[in-house]
Amino acid sequence: MQRRFFEYVDELSRTLRGKEVLLASYDGEESDFVRFNRSAIRQPGSVMQQYVTLELIDGRRHAKAATTVTGQADDDRAALKAMLVELRAQLPHVPDDPYLLYATEVHNTEQIARSTLPDSGAALDKVLAAGQGRDMVGLYAAGGIYGGFANSLGQKNWYASHSFCLEWCFYHQADKAVKARYAGLAWDDGAFARKVADATSQLEVLQRPAKTIAPGGYRVFLTPAAMVEIASMLAWSGFGLKDHRTKNTSLLKMIEGHSTLAPAITVRENVREGLGANFTGEGFVKAPVVMMIENGRYKDCLVSPRSSAEYGVPVNAGWEYPSSFEMGAGDLDEADVLARLDTGVYVNTLWYLNYSDRPAGRITGMTRFATFWVEGGRVTAPLNVMRFDETYYRILGTNLLALTRQRDFIPATDTYQARSTSSHRLPGALIDDFQFTL
Amino acid sequence: MPTSLESRLRNAMPAGVDFASVRYLRQEDEVVSVRQDVPQPLARGVEAGAMITVVIGGALGYAATCDLSDSGLKDAARRALKWAKLSAGRAVTDFSKIPWPQESGRYVGPEEKPWAALSLDAKFDLMTAESKRLKVDPRVVDWQVSLWHTALDSLYLTSGGGAIEQRFHFLAPDLRVTANEGDQTQTRSLEARAACRQGGLEVIDQVGLHLHGPRVAREAVELLSADNCPTGEMDLILAPDQMVLQVHESIGHPLELDRILGDERNYAGTSFVTMDMLGTYRYGSELLNITFDPTRPGQLASYGWDDEGRRAEKTFIIRRGVLERPLGGTVSQARAGKCGVANARASGWNRPPIDRMANINLEPGESTLESMIAQTARGVYMQTNCSWSIDDSRNKFQFGCEWGRLIENGKLTKLVKNCNYRGISATFWRSLAGVGSAAEVGVMGTPNCGKGEPNQMARVAHACPPARFAGVQVFGGA
Numbered sequence: 001m002q003r004r005f006f007e008y009v010d011e012l013s014r015t016l017r018g019k020e021v022l023l024a025s026y027d028g029e030e031s032d033f034v035r036f037n038r039s040a041i042r043q044p045g046s047v048m049q050q051y052v053t054l055e056l057i058d059g060r061r062h063a064k065a066a067t068t069v070t071g072q073a074d075d076d077r078a079a080l081k082a083m084l085v086e087l088r089a090q091l092p093h094v095p096d097d098p099y100l101l102y103a104t105e106v107h108n109t110e111q112i113a114r115s116t117l118p119d120s121g122a123a124l125d126k127v128l129a130a131g132q133g134r135d136m137v138g139l140y141a142a143g144g145i146y147g148g149f150a151n152s153l154g155q156k157n158w159y160a161s162h163s164f165c166l167e168w169c170f171y172h173q174a175d176k177a178v179k180a181r182y183a184g185l186a187w188d189d190g191a192f193a194r195k196v197a198d199a200t201s202q203l204e205v206l207q208r209p210a211k212t213i214a215p216g217g218y219r220v221f222l223t224p225a226a227m228v229e230i231a232s233m234l235a236w237s238g239f240g241l242k243d244h245r246t247k248n249t250s251l252l253k254m255i256e257g258h259s260t261l262a263p264a265i266t267v268r269e270n271v272r273e274g275l276g277a278n279f280t281g282e283g284f285v286k287a288p289v290v291m292m293i294e295n296g297r298y299k300d301c302l303v304s305p306r307s308s309a310e311y312g313v314p315v316n317a318g319w320e321y322p323s324s325f326e327m328g329a330g331d332l333d334e335a336d337v338l339a340r341l342d343t344g345v346y347v348n349t350l351w352y353l354n355y356s357d358r359p360a361g362r363i364t365g366m367t368r369f370a371t372f373w374v375e376g377g378r379v380t381a382p383l384n385v386m387r388f389d390e391t392y393y394r395i396l397g398t399n400l401l402a403l404t405r406q407r408d409f410i411p412a413t414d415t416y417q418a419r420s421t422s423s424h425r426l427p428g429a430l431i432d433d434f435q436f437t438l
Numbered sequence: 439m440p441t442s443l444e445s446r447l448r449n450a451m452p453a454g455v456d457f458a459s460v461r462y463l464r465q466e467d468e469v470v471s472v473r474q475d476v477p478q479p480l481a482r483g484v485e486a487g488a489m490i491t492v493v494i495g496g497a498l499g500y501a502a503t504c505d506l507s508d509s510g511l512k513d514a515a516r517r518a519l520k521w522a523k524l525s526a527g528r529a530v531t532d533f534s535k536i537p538w539p540q541e542s543g544r545y546v547g548p549e550e551k552p553w554a555a556l557s558l559d560a561k562f563d564l565m566t567a568e569s570k571r572l573k574v575d576p577r578v579v580d581w582q583v584s585l586w587h588t589a590l591d592s593l594y595l596t597s598g599g600g601a602i603e604q605r606f607h608f609l610a611p612d613l614r615v616t617a618n619e620g621d622q623t624q625t626r627s628l629e630a631r632a633a634c635r636q637g638g639l640e641v642i643d644q645v646g647l648h649l650h651g652p653r654v655a656r657e658a659v660e661l662l663s664a665d666n667c668p669t670g671e672m673d674l675i676l677a678p679d680q681m682v683l684q685v686h687e688s689i690g691h692p693l694e695l696d697r698i699l700g701d702e703r704n705y706a707g708t709s710f711v712t713m714d715m716l717g718t719y720r721y722g723s724e725l726l727n728i729t730f731d732p733t734r735p736g737q738l739a740s741y742g743w744d745d746e747g748r749r750a751e752k753t754f755i756i757r758r759g760v761l762e763r764p765l766g767g768t769v770s771q772a773r774a775g776k777c778g779v780a781n782a783r784a785s786g787w788n789r790p791p792i793d794r795m796a797n798i799n800l801e802p803g804e805s806t807l808e809s810m811i812a813q814t815a816r817g818v819y820m821q822t823n824c825s826w827s828i829d830d831s832r833n834k835f836q837f838g839c840e841w842g843r844l845i846e847n848g849k850l851t852k853l854v855k856n857c858n859y860r861g862i863s864a865t866f867w868r869s870l871a872g873v874g875s876a877a878e879v880g881v882m883g884t885p886n887c888g889k890g891e892p893n894q895m896a897r898v899a900h901a902c903p904p905a906r907f908a909g910v911q912v913f914g915g916a
Contacts, residue, residue, distance in 0.1 A: 045489075063482075094480055124524060137700060253621050356916075415893040
């Protein structure tokens with residue numbers, strides 16, 4: 001589709017009038033989705049989807065529309081041509097946009113990975129074999145993801161990746177389960193077997209009688225997977241320039257109240273080491289790295305083209321939300337986690353976080369899969385789910401005891417509208433006096 | 439729907455299988471938005487695609503495509519058949535034994551004033567005029583007004599000759615204002631984006647977009663100097679724009695049969711409700727009457743048939759506090775051996791149907807907001823959801839509201855901010871102590887309820903009066 005998309009844009013560009021400028025984006029995927037429940041197949045299928053977005057600009061006026069395209073060249077040419085005519089007809093009816101900004105310098109890029117994916121049928125056999133004799137539930141998603149940008153100024157960008165992600169649970173009973181993920185570009189039987197073995201060993205602990213703790217403060221260890229939920233909350237209005245300028249940021253106390261996090265906390269948007277495209281829908285190339293929090297102090301925001309025009313700050317991102325979230329490592333070795341935790345809660349997964357008081361950075365959420373009670377540095381029992389209520393300034397500030405030296409790279413498994421290319425690289429965190437409330 | 443398209447879609451279904459269906463959707467979206475009196479870029483989208491489902495040898499497979507050419511549809515049918523054959527003997531149930539509906543019919547949702555009846559210029563003028571009423575104080579730092587319109591046409595064909603055509607128009611007006619002073623920020627909105635319904639431009643008047651802007655803005659400013667919500671156990675009265683969230687999270691989701699069957703355990707979660715509770719479990723007090731009602735005109739998730747072709751009917755789910763049946767569509771009903779409802783729904787052409795709550799409504803009671811306040815010695819009256827969190831069994835929850843007012847000795851007194859409360863679904867509804875009247879019902883919904891693997895955002899809705907709960911843990915901000 002790469003060649004054809006660029007051809008369409010070139011052809012449409014030749015029909016532009018006067019000082020019109022055309023921006024065009026392509027988003028497509030060919031995905032297999034196999035859903036499992038109780039170690040059997042619930043819903044297997046595949047999705048082929050392709051969208052093209054055209055934006056016609058004339059002076060300060062612009063009109064944008066997206067459409068599905070079929071992949072049939074004649075049909076798509078005609079549809080896109082008709083869409084351009086519609087956009088031109090709309091322009092007189094839209095007001096001038098003071099915050100319109102698009103790239104006028106040409107930066108061509110190409111990030112193309114060839115597929116080394118396994119046949120989905122073969123993967124299916126392996127997943128079902130791993131679930132044999134167990135209660136397995138989950139999703140296998142695999143296939144190609146494609147993105148493109150081109151404009152009438154001659155810029156061309158293309159992105160193609162081919163990945164798979166198996167995210168699954170082994171259930172013991174009721175809500176007691178182990179969550180695991182095996183994702184990558186090529187299937188490795190040995191790596192998958194190790195993931196299954198790890199999950200199975202945790203499953204054995206879940207068979208012990210579950211413990212219920214009273215609300216109160218406890219020492220906890222959050223695994224990197226649990227830290228994804230904390231990072232996702234930080235990302236929700238934490239780092240965007242617009243959220244900062246309109247005082248909607250959940251890190252308001254860092255900006256207005258001069259609060260800080262622990263010096264160990266450094267947070268970056270690291271597009272260079274992420275999985276997604278490095279260009280925006282307006283033709284800008286994203287900054288490879290944006291330092292958002294450095295040694296516990298707020299540093300830079302993510303700046304979209306629109307905010308750039310509104311607030312006069314250079315563009316460094318497409319959306320004002322991290323897509324390649326990275327937190328710096330600490331000095332706690334993974335092997336020492338249980339000993340340092342001593343007595344407390346080992347949290348493998350957090351779930352359904354939200355704000356109790358957003359400007360104060362106060363959040364709530366639940367423990368979920370494979371959360372354990374630890375005594376004397378040994379896992380003794382699975383823990384029944386608990387609700388917490390905490391603030392960033394305690395868990396990543398005054399009460400942060402250590403971050404792990406090792407970090408996990410965790411690709412996002414979201415599949416809303418399309419398969420996500422976001423990712424997190426995070427350490428685990430040892431935290432004192434973590435407040436459970438219910 | 440053009441006859442030629444229907445004919446081509448029907449021809450795409452493979453022969454010689456136990457069952458096949460094709461579900462076609464065409465959707466047009468347009469968002470007109472003004473922020474800080476500046477018109478935002480017009481956002482438009484058109485998408486069309488089809489999903490072919492095949493059942494053969496007891497197994498099911500699907501394939502979705504936006505290539506609606508004959509060759510594209512044929513390829514999708516081939517892929518769906520491949521998946522069904524790969525699943526043979528390894529599926530969660532014998533899909534060939536499911537009594538797949540084969541109905542035919544047509545449903546057209548309401549649209550009194552078509553979206554196109556107002557020009558684009560006029561829509562921007564309308565939003566700009568509303569926006570200009572919102573900067574009521576220097577402390578207002580951000581404000582936005584928008585209209586999101588969706589027109590959706592669907593056609594569902596089955597190998598047994600069924601043909602269901604449905605047409606919907608959705609309008610989601612939104613209005614929100616943010617005020618700030620130092621490290622205090624407060625946001626008020628028009629029903630937290632829940633003021634959405636089926637219909638055309640008439641929805642703007644139905645939800646009172648013209649009426650509420652300056653009030654919403656003033657309240658955002660007033661909250662800056664309000665005290666935090668008190669902490670403690672007290673009575674709680676929830677306005678309809680919080681009741682919709684309460685019903686959604688702690689009744690709608692736990693009763694979805696696919697959760698009870700375990701399909702969602704890897705993602706959205708399981709349910710504290712188990713099969714043995716159906717028909718006997720005391721979910722709430724005698725005042726709790728919950729219906730599944732996709733037949734209510736204009737509600738966001740109304741329809742004639744679900745996405746597996748089952749006809750929609752109003753059904754009691756909880757009557758006088760006792761759980762009668764779960765929310766499960768044709769496939770889940772067959773798997774569970776239980777009665778259900780017509781609620782197998784897909785978020786679009788590229789996602790398969792799963793159990794969805796659709797319109798889940800709290801039937802009105804005999805109280806009024808005024809009488810419930812008068813009966814409350816000490817409590818809080820909360821409006822408008824702003825935070826939601828609940829465990830994966832849909833039991834332990836914590837919800838937050840934008841605005842609250844103390845109730846002291848039967849009267850509303852001072853304004854409070856950062857209002858939160860916690861509870862446990864299994865016991866919370868038993869503390870239901872009052873339900874407002876039919877005249878006080880708020881009809882609301884959300885276009886973005888997330889669930890399913892692969893993930894799906896669906897439209898769901900709730901019509902609720904205000905309600906009073908006794909002895910709830912409430913608390914305020916940091």
